[in-house]
Amino acid sequence: MHLQVSAQDFIKIFRQVGENALFQLNVAGRKDKPLVLIHEVQRHPLSGGVIHVDFFQPKLTEKIEAKIPVVLTGEAPAVKELGGTLTKNLPEITVKAFPQDLPKEIPLPVARLDTFGVKIFVKDIFLGAKIEILNDPDEIVAQVVPPERVEEELQKPVEEKVEEVERIEKQKKEKEEVSEEDAG
Numbered sequence: 001m002h003l004q005v006s007a008q009d010f011i012k013i014f015r016q017v018g019e020n021a022l023f024q025l026n027v028a029g030r031k032d033k034p035l036v037l038i039h040e041v042q043r044h045p046l047s048g049g050v051i052h053v054d055f056f057q058p059k060l061t062e063k064i065e066a067k068i069p070v071v072l073t074g075e076a077p078a079v080k081e082l083g084g085t086l087t088k089n090l091p092e093i094t095v096k097a098f099p100q101d102l103p104k105e106i107p108l109p110v111a112r113l114d115t116f117g118v119k120i121f122v123k124d125i126f127l128g129a130k131i132e133i134l135n136d137p138d139e140i141v142a143q144v145v146p147p148e149r150v151e152e153e154l155q156k157p158v159e160e161k162v163e164e165v166e167r168i169e170k171q172k173k174e175k176e177e178v179s180e181e182d183a184g
Contacts, residue, residue, distance in 0.1 A: 003027065007050055014038065014050075018104040020066050025055060035060070037099060058099040065134065067092040070141060071105045076113035078144035084116055090141045093122065094134040101130045110142055119143040 017023050019041070024033040039056035043049065058064050069092050078084045093106055106125065112118060123137035 003055075005053065010050060010053060014041070018069070020068055020102040021104050022058075022099055022102075035099075037066075037102075060099055063096050063098055063132075064102075065094060065096050066102050067094050068103055069105045071107050072110050072142055073107045074109045074111045076110040076144050078113050078115055078118070081114075082116065082144070083147045084144035085147065086110060086113070086142065086144050088142050090122070090135070090139055093125065093141075095127065095131050096134055097131040101128075103127065103131070108142060113142065113144045116144055116146050 013023060017038075019038045022035045022037060025036045026033055034057050036055040036057050039054040040052075041050060041054075042052040044051050070088060070090060072086065072088055076084070076086050079086050095102070106127065108120065108125065110120070113120070119140045120142045121137065122133060122135045122139045122141055125133060125141065127133065
């Protein structure tokens, strides 16, 4: 079925429910209001505006796979106290659940990231008994990496490897000479 939706109405609903929450789709001229998920959103490459949306009406009695966005919450002590950078290595987690049990997002507290060696893995996330996580349990979701020492790198003397450059130039010259002999 092809539908036309107001961009403003869609954006309002999309911000509320995200891609993974069921909502009723009201279609003018129809009495039924099917429960649907947003399956795919296509955006204009330059403006970023929504140009097409695919809705999906899942069976509520069958589990489906969905990608749920990870949202880092709180403050990592290693960022505040050690000047590190918080990195989200996995922006979304793939789960399997009944459509009505899918979360909008996965909030992930980062308060335990107090040193550079501490990492949060997929196996550290529990979403309840109704939701199965499909990602590799040993995948890193978030960590704090140490700051790069740009100033220190700039102060190091530049090491020129003249011998290496001369060797490469000599090899090129020899290849050219061999090519000329083969051509002649």
